Amino acid sequence: MVIETPSLELDDEEIDRIFQALADATRRDIVLRTLREEVSISTLAEAYDMSFPAVHKHVAVLERAGLVTKHPSGRxxxxxxxxxxxxxxxxxxxxxxxxxxxxxxxxxxxxxxxx
Amino acid sequence: MVIETPSLELDDEEIDRIFQALADATRRDIVLRTLREEVSISTLAEAYDMSFPAVHKHVAVLERAGLVTKHPSGRxxxxxxxxxxxxxxxxxxxxxxxxxxxxxxxxxxxxxxxx
DNA sequence: GGTTTCTATAACCATTTGGTTATATGTTAG
DNA sequence: CTAACATATAACCAAATGGTTATAGAAACC
Known part of the structure; x- marks a missing residue:
């Protein structure tokens, strides 16, 4: 069994994902918004001039980069x-x-x- | 005539370019390398497992983002x-x-x- | 139970990205 | 002058990105 060493060091691919995620104004705004308060994806989607799936994808990019987390609450x-x-x-x-x-x-x- | 206001504020597209430029390990390494010392593009190119034009393009991306500048010195x-x-x-x-x-x-x- | 709401995801598309090879131009060295 | 070197750029390609519409499942509301 491999023990996952919780390294504080960021590896290259992790850094790639973080900066890539930050390289988009909508995603930066989502980060700012969620720093201020927790919101649902659909609430976020109302704020931007694009479809729900587009916002959903932006959140997924941020999640893969470790910049946000998602937490189920009902639907x-x-x-x-x-x-x-x-x-x-x-x-x-x-x-x-x-x-x-x-x-x-x-x-x-x-x-x-x-x- | 339009006076270019030298704003310290970063506009969205500028930030996009900066983070986009940083979202690549080769480019981050070029930034680190050039922070330590000034080097020519061909000297940089020797360090990476890719063609000169590829490194040249990376430098161009960094330059457009304002993360590096280029200065002619002979050839x-x-x-x-x-x-x-x-x-x-x-x-x-x-x-x-x-x-x-x-x-x-x-x-x-x-x-x-x-x- | 049926309808609405929120989420997820698939399929598609245009554009961008990150690499390649080939070629041309400019500059230095002998 | 010629050869070698450093840069620039064009043309091409595969993969990734950032959007769309359509569809389906899950949870909540009445």
Whole structure:
């Protein structure tokens, strides 16, 4: 039996799915909306100028990316944002910024050395 | 004449392009690589198991997203990361997290009120 | 029980994406 | 000048994306 190691590290495909999911204005709006309050898919669908199945698909993309979760409640599916995944994406970008700052620090050190 | 207002706000299409560009492991690696040091496209191309034109296209996607800039140097095109765009994306996600925290704060306030 | 509502999914379509090979142009090196 | 190298771009292709309509199942309402 394989023990699923609950790695905090994001693998490449996971990151692909997260950024891909965020690369669409409707989906970003769904994330914002569900961060503020839990809503059903059909309630979400009312907000956008597209069919229910289109919104349903957007929610599925967000779910596969781990950005939202769905919870049955009677005939409805309540959509909840998953802030932890957003936080991980944010931290990934923060690490990119750190790489840049490390480079600047190296350049500064080199300049100080030469002076 | 239209004065181009240098808005710090990211419009939807700009954000689409940024996240879309980040949704590919090769492109994220190019960003990381160019954050550390400026490199030519052909130097980049050596690092990946794909043709030069494929890498050239990835760089073009990153450039359209404002994540890198290209600078001619003789026959080469030096690719530089644009950390400011990365920072903006990071801040956007930080705002999403803030929306979540605001909600928690509201719920906490409600609980305190009821107590 | 029948109707309505919410969800799920299939089938389809146009466009975009991410790769390829081939070719042309510009720049440097000898 | 010529050869080699770096870039750019066109044409092509398969797969993925983002939408549609149609259909079916499940839960709730009266």
């Amino acid at each position: 409805e599916r309540i959509v909840r944002a998953a802030p932890e995944t957003i936080r991980r994406a944010q931290h990934l970008l923060a690490r990119y910024e750190q790489v840049w700052r490390d480079r600047i620090a190296r350049l500064d050190a080199l300049l100080a050395e030469d002076a | 080469e095109r030096i690719v530089r990361a644009a950390p400011e765009t990365i920072r903006r994306a990071q801040h956007l996600l930080a705002r999403y997290e803030q929306v979540w925290r605001d909600r928690i704060a509201r719920l906490d306030a409600l609980l305190a009120e009821d107590a």
